[in-house]
Amino acid sequence: MQFSKSTGYALHTLIHLAQAERGRYVGIKELASKQGLPESYLSKIMSKLRQDGIVRAVTGASGGYELARPGSEITFYDVISVVEGRQQMYECHAANEHQHELFAEADASGCECLVKKVMDGAERQMLDYLKQHTIQGVLDAASFSCSPEHRA
Amino acid sequence: MQFSKSTGYALHTLIHLAQAERGRYVGIKELASKQGLPESYLSKIMSKLRQDGIVRAVTGASGGYELARPGSEITFYDVISVVEGRQQMYECHAANEHQHELFAEADASGCECLVKKVMDGAERQMLDYLKQHTIQGVLDAASFSCSPEHRA
DNA sequence: CCTATTATAGACATAAGATATCCATAATAA
DNA sequence: TTATTATGGATATCTTATGTCTATAATAGG
Ligand code: SF4
Ligand code: SF4
Numbered sequence: 001m002q003f004s005k006s007t008g009y010a011l012h013t014l015i016h017l018a019q020a021e022r023g024r025y026v027g028i029k030e031l032a033s034k035q036g037l038p039e040s041y042l043s044k045i046m047s048k049l050r051q052d053g054i055v056r057a058v059t060g061a062s063g064g065y066e067l068a069r070p071g072s073e074i075t076f077y078d079v080i081s082v083v084e085g086r087q088q089m090y091e092c093h094a095a096n097e098h099q100h101e102l103f104a105e106a107d108a109s110g111c112e113c114l115v116k117k118v119m120d121g122a123e124r125q126m127l128d129y130l131k132q133h134t135i136q137g138v139l140d141a142a143s144f145s146c147s148p149e150h151r152a
Numbered sequence: 153m154q155f156s157k158s159t160g161y162a163l164h165t166l167i168h169l170a171q172a173e174r175g176r177y178v179g180i181k182e183l184a185s186k187q188g189l190p191e192s193y194l195s196k197i198m199s200k201l202r203q204d205g206i207v208r209a210v211t212g213a214s215g216g217y218e219l220a221r222p223g224s225e226i227t228f229y230d231v232i233s234v235v236e237g238r239q240q241m242y243e244c245h246a247a248n249e250h251q252h253e254l255f256a257e258a259d260a261s262g263c264e265c266l267v268k269k270v271m272d273g274a275e276r277q278m279l280d281y282l283k284q285h286t287i288q289g290v291l292d293a294a295s296f297s298c299s300p301e302h303r304a
Numbered sequence: 305c306c307t308a309t310t311a312t313a314g315a316c317a318t319a320a321g322a323t324a325t326c327c328a329t330a331a332t333a334a
Numbered sequence: 335t336t337a338t339t340a341t342g343g344a345t346a347t348c349t350t351a352t353g354t355c356t357a358t359a360a361t362a363g364g
Contacts, residue, residue, distance in 0.1 A: 001155055001236045003271070004351065005245055011267060027310070035246075041353055047312065060361025061309040076270055084153045093157055094187075114290045115163060118228055118282075119155070126278035130270075138266045156322065179339070193324055199341065212332025213338040 006045050007083045009037060013046070014079060014135050017055065018071035025064030045083065052082045071136035077127055079135075090119035159235045161189060162197050166231060166287050169207065170223035177216030197235065204234045223288035229279055231287075242271035 013031050020026050028046065032039040046065055049055045056068045067074065092113065165183050172178050180198065184191040198217055201207045208220045219226065244265065 001153065001232075001241060002239065003153055003242050006351080008242070008245060008267075015267075025310095029310090038353060040355075043311070044313090044353095050311090057311060058361075059309090059311045059359070061307095062362060063310050063360085065311090076274070087154065089153060090155050090160070093160060111295075114293055115160075115167075118285045118290065121285075122228070122278045122281040125281045126274045129274040129277045133270045133273075138270065141266055143263075158322080177339095181339090190324060192326075195340065196324095196342085202340090209340060210332075211330070211338090211340045212334095213336095214333060215331085215339050217340090 001089075003080070004084060007080055009035060009042060010045050010049060010079050010083045011076070011135075013042065014049075014054070014067065014071070014074060015138065017065060017067050018074075018135050018139055020066070023066075025058050025062065025066055027064040031065070048082050049079075052078075054078060054082065071139065072134050074135045075131050076133045076135075077130035080130060081127075088120060089123045090116060092116060153241075155232070156236060158197050159232055161187060161194060162201060162231050162235050163228070163287075165194065165198070166201075166206070166219070166223070166226060167290065169217060169219050170226075170287050170291055172218070175218075177210050177214065177218055179216040183217070200234050201231075204230075206230060206234065223291065224286050226287045227283050228285045228287075229282035232282060233279075240272060241275045242268060244268060 012035055016031060016034060017026055028039045028043050031046075032042045035042075046055065046057065050057045050065075050068075053068055054074060055065045057063070057065050092115075164187055168183060168186060169178055180191045180195050183198075184194045187194075198207065198209065202209045202217075202220075205220055206226060207217045209215070209217050244267075
């Protein structure tokens, strides 16, 4: 159970865009080479981010990408839910219904599976945390004294 | 990013064992058929659970499995960390170090990556929640009025 | 209008991991 | 001694992630 590499790519790309001067479009070439990964692959990820309204894209000469809204309004959750998809982390694969005879419980609107309730609850804890952290937040907390060239 | 089916298999199996009368060994045949899955596959999962001290196994006629400790002391975290492995959910795959010039921050013992800090923090939220929920906890919360045969 | 540049989208290829099967062996109860 | 049961390795299959390639559309600038 791991985040895909694509998630890391997306996060780093958005951080890069957040650092770019406002109004400038950053091309896929620059974004990909900075991370040392294939342009064609990253462009697919960017396409998803665009379709989800996280970045804007402009085709043509001197085109490229820019953030669609301030980095302070782009949460880790936003990014991850686009790249990883929105399926839940735990799915019930029960073929027959024999096995869960005892695992459901009364709730306001009826019965629910207690196994899934725990698993979904765990997922929610993680997602809530991710919603509280933004791209800009990471940049703001960065300390110059820790950049590689400054550390001997 | 999803939990593997194996995790579901393991959880259901342990719940089954927790319901079995104490001192009785439950065979792989019963455990597998209840969930409608291949014995050979489930036995590999059980083998991992045994190596991790979550269940005990007895070879030979009338052998099988039993919980190694009370269900109230087996957390969802225990199970998931065995089945899914213990690698962290986010790994940095940076080939060069050029890309993280600004993302580290001073901390008590030095510098750390702020991206990873957020991702690890999110994972921790989830794991802490899973540590607070046990196999027995699910059984205790189950309500008879919700079992299938009782619901019309 | 023409050309170079750049994003887009689909098809395709490859690698990795999850899921499943098979078989030979060891351990135990009866 | 025999039937039963778990164990572990090897292998096969299926799915998903990752990466590549190519054709197309859109735009800036000359
Ligand atoms: S108990 Fe819950 S997770 Fe298990 S089979 Fe029933 S519905 Fe699915
Ligand atoms: S910023 Fe963090 S996650 Fe990104 S490349 Fe540097 S160490 Fe890895």
